[in-house]
Amino acid sequence: MRALCWNGVNDLGVETVPDPELVNPRDVVLRVTLTTACGSDLHFIDGYLPSMREGDVIGHEFMGEVAKVGRKVENLEEGDRVVVPSFVGCGSCAYCRDDLWSLCDNTNPNPELQEPILGDATAGIYGYTHAFGGYAGSHAEYVRVPHAEENCFHVPDELSDEQALFASDAWPTGYMGADFCDIEPGDIVAVWGCGGVGLMAQHSARLMGAERVIGIDRFPERLRTARKEAGSETIDYTEVDSVVETLHEMTGGRGPDACIDAVGMEAHGTGVAHAYDRTKQALKLHTDRGDALRQAIRACRKGGTLSILGVYGVMDKFPMGVVMNKGLTVRTAQQHGQRYVPELLEHVEEGEMDPSYLATHEFSLEDSPRGYEMFKEKEDGCIRPVFTP
Protein backbone atom coordinates (compact mmCIF):
# COMPACT_ATOMS: atom_id res chain seq x y z
CA MET A 1 0.00 0.00 0.00
CA ARG A 2 0.99 3.67 -0.24
CA ALA A 3 1.84 5.60 2.93
CA LEU A 4 3.44 8.85 4.07
CA CYS A 5 6.80 8.08 5.73
CA TRP A 6 9.21 10.05 7.91
CA ASN A 7 12.65 9.73 6.33
CA GLY A 8 14.53 12.20 8.53
CA VAL A 9 14.14 15.69 10.00
CA ASN A 10 11.95 17.73 7.61
CA ASP A 11 12.00 14.89 5.09
CA LEU A 12 8.65 13.22 4.33
CA GLY A 13 7.86 11.02 1.34
CA VAL A 14 5.01 8.84 0.03
CA GLU A 15 6.31 5.29 -0.35
CA THR A 16 5.10 1.75 -0.98
CA VAL A 17 5.13 -0.23 2.29
CA PRO A 18 3.72 -3.64 3.33
CA ASP A 19 -0.04 -3.81 4.05
CA PRO A 20 -0.88 -4.12 7.76
CA GLU A 21 -2.21 -7.50 8.92
CA LEU A 22 -4.32 -8.66 11.84
CA VAL A 23 -1.74 -9.47 14.53
CA ASN A 24 -3.99 -10.10 17.51
CA PRO A 25 -7.54 -11.54 17.45
CA ARG A 26 -8.82 -8.26 18.94
CA ASP A 27 -7.45 -6.15 16.03
CA VAL A 28 -9.18 -4.74 13.01
CA VAL A 29 -7.56 -3.41 9.86
CA LEU A 30 -9.17 -0.17 8.73
CA ARG A 31 -9.31 1.23 5.20
CA VAL A 32 -8.51 4.87 5.93
CA THR A 33 -11.04 7.23 4.31
CA LEU A 34 -9.81 10.52 5.76
CA THR A 35 -6.77 11.48 7.86
CA THR A 36 -5.24 14.78 8.89
CA ALA A 37 -2.08 16.41 10.22
CA CYS A 38 -1.76 17.61 13.83
CA GLY A 39 0.50 20.18 15.49
CA SER A 40 2.05 17.27 17.42
CA ASP A 41 3.44 15.84 14.16
CA LEU A 42 5.43 19.02 13.64
CA HIS A 43 7.42 18.34 16.81
CA PHE A 44 9.08 15.19 15.38
CA ILE A 45 9.15 16.49 11.79
CA ASP A 46 11.21 19.40 13.15
CA GLY A 47 13.40 16.97 15.12
CA TYR A 48 12.36 17.89 18.68
CA LEU A 49 10.95 14.47 19.60
CA PRO A 50 13.43 11.60 19.50
CA SER A 51 12.99 7.93 18.53
CA MET A 52 11.58 8.25 15.01
CA ARG A 53 13.12 5.76 12.57
CA GLU A 54 13.59 6.15 8.84
CA GLY A 55 10.57 4.74 7.02
CA ASP A 56 8.08 5.13 9.90
CA VAL A 57 4.50 5.69 8.66
CA ILE A 58 3.16 8.83 10.36
CA GLY A 59 -0.33 10.18 11.19
CA HIS A 60 -2.63 9.71 14.19
CA GLU A 61 -5.89 11.54 13.44
CA PHE A 62 -8.15 9.43 11.21
CA MET A 63 -11.33 7.61 10.38
CA GLY A 64 -12.17 4.80 8.02
CA GLU A 65 -14.06 1.68 7.06
CA VAL A 66 -13.44 -1.69 8.71
CA ALA A 67 -11.71 -3.92 6.16
CA LYS A 68 -10.64 -6.97 8.22
CA VAL A 69 -11.98 -8.12 11.59
CA GLY A 70 -10.08 -10.18 14.19
CA ARG A 71 -11.92 -13.29 15.38
CA LYS A 72 -12.47 -11.97 18.93
CA VAL A 73 -13.94 -8.61 17.86
CA GLU A 74 -17.69 -8.78 18.40
CA ASN A 75 -19.06 -5.26 17.88
CA LEU A 76 -17.62 -4.49 14.44
CA GLU A 77 -18.21 -5.81 10.93
CA GLU A 78 -16.55 -5.33 7.56
CA GLY A 79 -17.74 -2.05 6.05
CA ASP A 80 -18.54 -0.31 9.38
CA ARG A 81 -17.65 3.40 9.32
CA VAL A 82 -15.69 4.38 12.44
CA VAL A 83 -13.55 7.11 13.97
CA VAL A 84 -10.56 6.16 16.16
CA PRO A 85 -8.95 8.19 18.99
CA SER A 86 -5.23 8.76 18.52
CA PHE A 87 -4.10 7.09 21.76
CA VAL A 88 -4.59 3.32 21.93
CA GLY A 89 -6.48 2.09 25.01
CA CYS A 90 -6.77 -1.50 26.23
CA GLY A 91 -10.08 -0.93 28.01
CA SER A 92 -9.18 -3.15 30.94
CA CYS A 93 -6.26 -1.64 32.91
CA ALA A 94 -6.95 0.59 35.93
CA TYR A 95 -6.29 3.76 33.89
CA CYS A 96 -8.63 2.85 31.03
CA ARG A 97 -11.33 1.87 33.55
CA ASP A 98 -10.91 5.33 35.13
CA ASP A 99 -11.38 6.94 31.67
CA LEU A 100 -7.72 8.06 31.61
CA TRP A 101 -7.11 6.42 28.25
CA SER A 102 -3.86 8.12 27.22
CA LEU A 103 -2.33 6.68 30.41
CA CYS A 104 -3.14 3.07 29.46
CA ASP A 105 -0.60 0.68 30.95
CA ASN A 106 -0.88 -2.00 28.27
CA THR A 107 -0.58 -0.41 24.82
CA ASN A 108 2.93 1.03 24.78
CA PRO A 109 5.36 -1.84 24.06
CA ASN A 110 8.40 0.46 24.55
CA PRO A 111 7.94 2.02 28.02
CA GLU A 112 11.71 1.89 28.62
CA LEU A 113 12.16 4.64 25.99
CA GLN A 114 9.91 7.05 27.92
CA GLU A 115 10.73 6.16 31.50
CA PRO A 116 14.13 7.93 31.76
CA ILE A 117 12.42 11.25 30.91
CA LEU A 118 8.82 10.84 32.07
CA GLY A 119 9.17 8.34 34.89
CA ASP A 120 6.12 6.36 33.74
CA ALA A 121 5.12 5.77 30.14
CA THR A 122 1.97 6.93 28.34
CA ALA A 123 -0.25 4.75 26.20
CA GLY A 124 0.82 4.00 22.64
CA ILE A 125 -0.23 6.30 19.80
CA TYR A 126 -0.31 5.73 16.04
CA GLY A 127 2.55 7.06 13.91
CA TYR A 128 4.25 9.00 16.66
CA THR A 129 7.78 7.83 17.55
CA HIS A 130 8.97 4.54 19.01
CA ALA A 131 8.93 5.98 22.54
CA PHE A 132 5.15 6.32 22.05
CA GLY A 133 4.76 2.71 20.96
CA GLY A 134 6.10 2.53 17.40
CA TYR A 135 2.64 1.87 15.88
CA ALA A 136 2.31 2.47 12.14
CA GLY A 137 0.38 5.66 11.45
CA SER A 138 -2.79 6.57 9.58
CA HIS A 139 -1.46 8.51 6.59
CA ALA A 140 -1.80 5.31 4.62
CA GLU A 141 -4.37 3.27 2.71
CA TYR A 142 -4.77 0.90 5.68
CA VAL A 143 -3.99 0.97 9.39
CA ARG A 144 -4.10 -1.71 12.09
CA VAL A 145 -6.25 -0.79 15.12
CA PRO A 146 -5.50 -2.91 18.21
CA HIS A 147 -8.16 -3.50 20.92
CA ALA A 148 -10.67 -2.55 18.25
CA GLU A 149 -13.79 -2.91 20.42
CA GLU A 150 -12.54 -0.13 22.71
CA ASN A 151 -10.98 2.08 20.05
CA CYS A 152 -13.43 2.15 17.12
CA PHE A 153 -16.52 4.37 17.42
CA HIS A 154 -19.37 4.00 14.91
CA VAL A 155 -20.06 7.19 12.96
CA PRO A 156 -23.77 7.94 12.48
CA ASP A 157 -24.78 7.81 8.76
CA GLU A 158 -25.92 11.42 8.67
CA LEU A 159 -22.44 12.75 9.58
CA SER A 160 -19.95 13.51 6.80
CA ASP A 161 -16.34 12.30 7.06
CA GLU A 162 -15.19 15.88 7.80
CA GLN A 163 -17.71 16.13 10.66
CA ALA A 164 -16.45 12.91 12.27
CA LEU A 165 -12.70 13.06 11.56
CA PHE A 166 -11.73 15.60 14.22
CA ALA A 167 -13.38 13.52 16.96
CA SER A 168 -10.19 11.46 16.63
CA ASP A 169 -7.76 14.01 18.11
CA ALA A 170 -8.14 17.80 17.74
CA TRP A 171 -11.66 18.00 19.15
CA PRO A 172 -11.39 15.63 22.14
CA THR A 173 -8.13 17.40 23.03
CA GLY A 174 -9.72 20.86 22.96
CA TYR A 175 -12.88 19.57 24.62
CA MET A 176 -10.87 17.92 27.40
CA GLY A 177 -8.98 21.20 27.89
CA ALA A 178 -12.27 23.06 28.34
CA ASP A 179 -13.66 20.28 30.54
CA PHE A 180 -10.60 20.65 32.82
CA CYS A 181 -11.68 24.28 33.47
CA ASP A 182 -14.95 23.28 35.24
CA ILE A 183 -16.61 26.23 33.53
CA GLU A 184 -19.27 28.10 35.52
CA PRO A 185 -21.67 30.72 34.14
CA GLY A 186 -19.87 34.06 33.93
CA ASP A 187 -16.41 32.53 33.46
CA ILE A 188 -13.84 34.03 31.13
CA VAL A 189 -11.53 31.55 29.41
CA ALA A 190 -8.36 32.55 27.51
CA VAL A 191 -6.79 30.16 25.01
CA TRP A 192 -3.23 30.48 23.65
CA GLY A 193 -3.12 29.13 20.10
CA CYS A 194 -5.79 29.21 17.37
CA GLY A 195 -4.68 26.04 15.57
CA GLY A 196 -7.00 23.04 15.39
CA VAL A 197 -6.60 22.28 19.09
CA GLY A 198 -6.94 25.89 20.30
CA LEU A 199 -10.03 26.48 18.12
CA MET A 200 -11.64 23.31 19.45
CA ALA A 201 -10.82 24.39 23.02
CA GLN A 202 -12.40 27.81 22.42
CA HIS A 203 -15.50 26.45 20.71
CA SER A 204 -15.94 23.75 23.39
CA ALA A 205 -15.53 26.32 26.20
CA ARG A 206 -18.41 28.31 24.63
CA LEU A 207 -20.48 25.14 24.35
CA MET A 208 -19.85 24.46 28.05
CA GLY A 209 -21.18 27.91 28.97
CA ALA A 210 -18.19 30.24 29.22
CA GLU A 211 -19.44 33.81 29.09
CA ARG A 212 -16.38 35.10 27.24
CA VAL A 213 -13.62 33.28 25.39
CA ILE A 214 -10.44 35.03 24.29
CA GLY A 215 -8.23 33.44 21.60
CA ILE A 216 -4.56 34.44 21.19
CA ASP A 217 -2.43 33.91 18.07
CA ARG A 218 -0.66 35.88 15.36
CA PHE A 219 -2.18 34.54 12.12
CA PRO A 220 -5.05 36.79 10.97
CA GLU A 221 -7.05 33.96 9.32
CA ARG A 222 -6.84 31.80 12.44
CA LEU A 223 -7.92 34.73 14.62
CA ARG A 224 -10.77 35.39 12.16
CA THR A 225 -11.89 31.74 12.40
CA ALA A 226 -11.81 31.99 16.22
CA ARG A 227 -14.15 34.99 16.10
CA LYS A 228 -16.44 33.60 13.42
CA GLU A 229 -16.76 29.95 14.45
CA ALA A 230 -16.11 29.95 18.20
CA GLY A 231 -17.50 33.40 19.02
CA SER A 232 -14.19 34.39 20.61
CA GLU A 233 -12.69 37.80 21.19
CA THR A 234 -9.10 37.75 19.94
CA ILE A 235 -5.65 39.15 20.66
CA ASP A 236 -2.92 39.28 18.01
CA TYR A 237 0.08 38.92 20.31
CA THR A 238 2.37 40.68 17.84
CA GLU A 239 0.22 43.80 18.07
CA VAL A 240 0.21 44.31 21.83
CA ASP A 241 3.07 45.22 24.18
CA SER A 242 2.07 42.61 26.71
CA VAL A 243 -0.48 39.80 26.36
CA VAL A 244 -0.68 39.49 30.16
CA GLU A 245 -1.50 43.19 30.61
CA THR A 246 -3.97 43.15 27.72
CA LEU A 247 -5.80 40.23 29.33
CA HIS A 248 -5.86 42.02 32.67
CA GLU A 249 -7.32 45.10 31.00
CA MET A 250 -9.98 42.95 29.31
CA THR A 251 -10.99 41.28 32.59
CA GLY A 252 -11.38 44.16 35.03
CA GLY A 253 -7.81 43.75 36.31
CA ARG A 254 -8.25 40.17 37.56
CA GLY A 255 -7.18 37.93 34.71
CA PRO A 256 -9.15 35.10 33.06
CA ASP A 257 -10.74 32.45 35.32
CA ALA A 258 -9.07 29.74 33.24
CA CYS A 259 -6.13 29.76 30.83
CA ILE A 260 -5.66 27.02 28.26
CA ASP A 261 -2.29 26.44 26.56
CA ALA A 262 -2.86 25.04 23.06
CA VAL A 263 0.59 25.98 21.73
CA GLY A 264 3.23 23.64 23.16
CA MET A 265 6.98 23.36 22.89
CA GLU A 266 7.45 25.25 19.61
CA ALA A 267 5.91 28.50 20.80
CA HIS A 268 6.79 31.54 18.77
CA GLY A 269 7.82 34.59 20.77
CA THR A 270 9.90 37.69 21.14
CA GLY A 271 12.37 39.11 23.64
CA VAL A 272 15.17 37.75 25.75
CA ALA A 273 13.35 34.76 27.27
CA HIS A 274 12.43 33.52 23.79
CA ALA A 275 15.99 33.92 22.47
CA TYR A 276 17.26 31.98 25.49
CA ASP A 277 14.73 29.16 24.88
CA ARG A 278 15.55 28.98 21.17
CA THR A 279 19.27 28.70 21.82
CA LYS A 280 18.91 26.02 24.49
CA GLN A 281 16.45 24.09 22.31
CA ALA A 282 18.83 24.24 19.34
CA LEU A 283 21.72 23.03 21.53
CA LYS A 284 19.42 20.27 22.94
CA LEU A 285 20.07 21.53 26.49
CA HIS A 286 16.34 21.65 27.02
CA THR A 287 13.53 20.85 24.60
CA ASP A 288 10.91 23.53 25.05
CA ARG A 289 10.12 27.11 24.17
CA GLY A 290 7.77 28.19 26.92
CA ASP A 291 6.53 31.67 25.95
CA ALA A 292 2.84 30.81 25.77
CA LEU A 293 2.77 28.70 28.91
CA ARG A 294 4.64 31.30 30.95
CA GLN A 295 2.17 33.97 29.81
CA ALA A 296 -0.79 31.75 30.67
CA ILE A 297 0.58 31.26 34.19
CA ARG A 298 1.12 34.98 34.71
CA ALA A 299 -2.22 36.01 33.22
CA CYS A 300 -4.48 33.59 35.09
CA ARG A 301 -6.49 35.06 37.97
CA LYS A 302 -5.61 34.03 41.52
CA GLY A 303 -7.17 30.67 42.32
CA GLY A 304 -7.86 30.05 38.61
CA THR A 305 -7.25 26.99 36.43
CA LEU A 306 -4.35 26.37 34.09
CA SER A 307 -5.21 23.74 31.49
CA ILE A 308 -2.22 22.55 29.46
CA LEU A 309 -2.84 20.80 26.13
CA GLY A 310 0.38 21.79 24.35
CA VAL A 311 2.98 19.02 24.26
CA TYR A 312 6.08 19.64 26.40
CA GLY A 313 9.29 17.84 27.31
CA VAL A 314 11.74 19.64 29.58
CA MET A 315 11.52 23.38 30.24
CA ASP A 316 13.78 25.86 32.00
CA LYS A 317 12.62 28.98 33.80
CA PHE A 318 9.22 27.54 34.66
CA PRO A 319 7.56 30.04 37.03
CA MET A 320 6.48 27.53 39.65
CA GLY A 321 6.41 30.24 42.31
CA VAL A 322 3.64 32.01 40.41
CA VAL A 323 1.61 28.80 40.12
CA MET A 324 2.10 28.14 43.83
CA ASN A 325 1.57 31.60 45.28
CA LYS A 326 -1.47 32.34 43.11
CA GLY A 327 -2.98 29.00 44.07
CA LEU A 328 -3.57 27.87 40.49
CA THR A 329 -5.05 24.47 39.74
CA VAL A 330 -3.03 22.77 37.01
CA ARG A 331 -4.78 20.19 34.83
CA THR A 332 -3.13 18.52 31.88
CA ALA A 333 -2.94 15.30 29.85
CA GLN A 334 -2.51 13.77 26.51
CA GLN A 335 -6.05 13.45 25.25
CA HIS A 336 -8.43 10.83 26.69
CA GLY A 337 -10.40 10.53 23.43
CA GLN A 338 -12.38 7.37 24.21
CA ARG A 339 -14.00 9.22 27.13
CA TYR A 340 -15.36 12.01 24.90
CA VAL A 341 -15.99 10.65 21.37
CA PRO A 342 -19.63 9.51 21.88
CA GLU A 343 -20.49 12.88 23.44
CA LEU A 344 -18.79 14.75 20.58
CA LEU A 345 -20.58 12.81 17.84
CA GLU A 346 -23.85 13.56 19.65
CA HIS A 347 -23.08 17.30 19.65
CA VAL A 348 -22.71 17.14 15.85
CA GLU A 349 -25.92 15.11 15.47
CA GLU A 350 -27.82 17.59 17.64
CA GLY A 351 -26.46 20.51 15.59
CA GLU A 352 -24.71 21.99 18.66
CA MET A 353 -21.20 22.05 17.26
CA ASP A 354 -19.64 21.12 13.92
CA PRO A 355 -15.81 20.95 13.77
CA SER A 356 -15.57 20.47 9.99
CA TYR A 357 -14.38 24.06 9.43
CA LEU A 358 -10.92 22.90 10.56
CA ALA A 359 -10.57 21.04 7.22
CA THR A 360 -9.36 24.02 5.20
CA HIS A 361 -7.37 22.15 2.51
CA GLU A 362 -7.84 18.76 0.82
CA PHE A 363 -5.09 16.61 -0.70
CA SER A 364 -4.70 13.10 -2.07
CA LEU A 365 -2.32 10.93 -0.05
CA GLU A 366 0.22 11.28 -2.89
CA ASP A 367 0.22 15.06 -2.32
CA SER A 368 0.37 14.86 1.49
CA PRO A 369 4.01 16.15 1.73
CA ARG A 370 2.77 19.37 0.13
CA GLY A 371 -0.10 19.44 2.64
CA TYR A 372 2.37 19.16 5.52
CA GLU A 373 4.46 21.99 4.10
CA MET A 374 1.40 24.25 3.92
CA PHE A 375 0.34 23.25 7.42
CA LYS A 376 3.77 23.82 8.87
CA GLU A 377 4.19 27.22 7.23
CA LYS A 378 0.51 28.12 7.84
CA GLU A 379 0.29 29.05 4.13
CA ASP A 380 -2.98 30.17 2.56
CA GLY A 381 -4.84 30.07 5.89
CA CYS A 382 -4.25 26.32 6.28
CA ILE A 383 -5.58 25.11 9.65
CA ARG A 384 -5.77 21.35 8.98
CA PRO A 385 -4.89 19.71 5.63
CA VAL A 386 -6.96 16.54 5.18
CA PHE A 387 -5.71 13.61 3.12
CA THR A 388 -7.79 11.08 1.20
CA PRO A 389 -5.86 7.84 0.60
Ligand SMILES: NC(=O)c1ccc[n+]([C@@H]2O[C@H](COP(=O)([O-])OP(=O)(O)OC[C@H]3O[C@@H](n4cnc5c(N)ncnc54)[C@H](O)[C@@H]3O)[C@@H](O)[C@H]2O)c1
Ligand atom coordinates in the same frame (compact mmCIF):
# COMPACT_ATOMS: atom_id res chain seq x y z
N1 LIG B 1 -2.72 16.93 24.73
C1 LIG B 1 -2.92 16.26 23.61
O1 LIG B 1 -3.36 15.12 23.60
C2 LIG B 1 -2.65 16.92 22.30
C3 LIG B 1 -3.34 16.50 21.15
C4 LIG B 1 -3.13 17.20 19.96
C5 LIG B 1 -2.21 18.25 19.93
N2 LIG B 1 -1.55 18.61 21.07
C6 LIG B 1 -0.62 19.74 21.11
O2 LIG B 1 -1.36 20.95 21.09
C7 LIG B 1 -0.55 21.99 20.51
C8 LIG B 1 -1.35 22.69 19.41
O3 LIG B 1 -1.69 21.77 18.37
P1 LIG B 1 -2.32 22.29 16.99
O4 LIG B 1 -2.59 21.10 16.18
O5 LIG B 1 -3.40 23.25 17.24
O6 LIG B 1 -1.01 23.04 16.39
P2 LIG B 1 -0.84 24.20 15.32
O7 LIG B 1 0.60 24.23 14.99
O8 LIG B 1 -1.82 24.07 14.20
O9 LIG B 1 -1.24 25.53 16.12
C9 LIG B 1 -0.44 26.11 17.10
C10 LIG B 1 -0.78 27.60 17.12
O10 LIG B 1 -0.09 28.23 18.22
C11 LIG B 1 0.23 29.53 17.80
N3 LIG B 1 1.28 30.10 18.65
C12 LIG B 1 2.62 29.92 18.60
N4 LIG B 1 3.24 30.64 19.55
C13 LIG B 1 2.27 31.29 20.23
C14 LIG B 1 2.28 32.18 21.34
N5 LIG B 1 3.43 32.55 21.92
N6 LIG B 1 1.08 32.68 21.78
C15 LIG B 1 -0.10 32.31 21.20
N7 LIG B 1 -0.16 31.45 20.13
C16 LIG B 1 1.01 30.96 19.66
C17 LIG B 1 0.68 29.35 16.36
O11 LIG B 1 0.67 30.57 15.65
C18 LIG B 1 -0.35 28.33 15.86
O12 LIG B 1 -1.47 28.95 15.24
C19 LIG B 1 0.73 21.30 20.02
O13 LIG B 1 1.74 21.40 21.00
C20 LIG B 1 0.32 19.85 19.93
O14 LIG B 1 1.43 18.98 20.08
C21 LIG B 1 -1.76 17.96 22.24
Ligand SMILES: [Zn+2]
Ligand atom coordinates in the same frame (compact mmCIF):
# COMPACT_ATOMS: atom_id res chain seq x y z
ZN1 LIG C 1 -2.56 15.08 17.64
Ligand SMILES: [Zn+2]
Ligand atom coordinates in the same frame (compact mmCIF):
# COMPACT_ATOMS: atom_id res chain seq x y z
ZN1 LIG D 1 -5.51 0.31 29.42
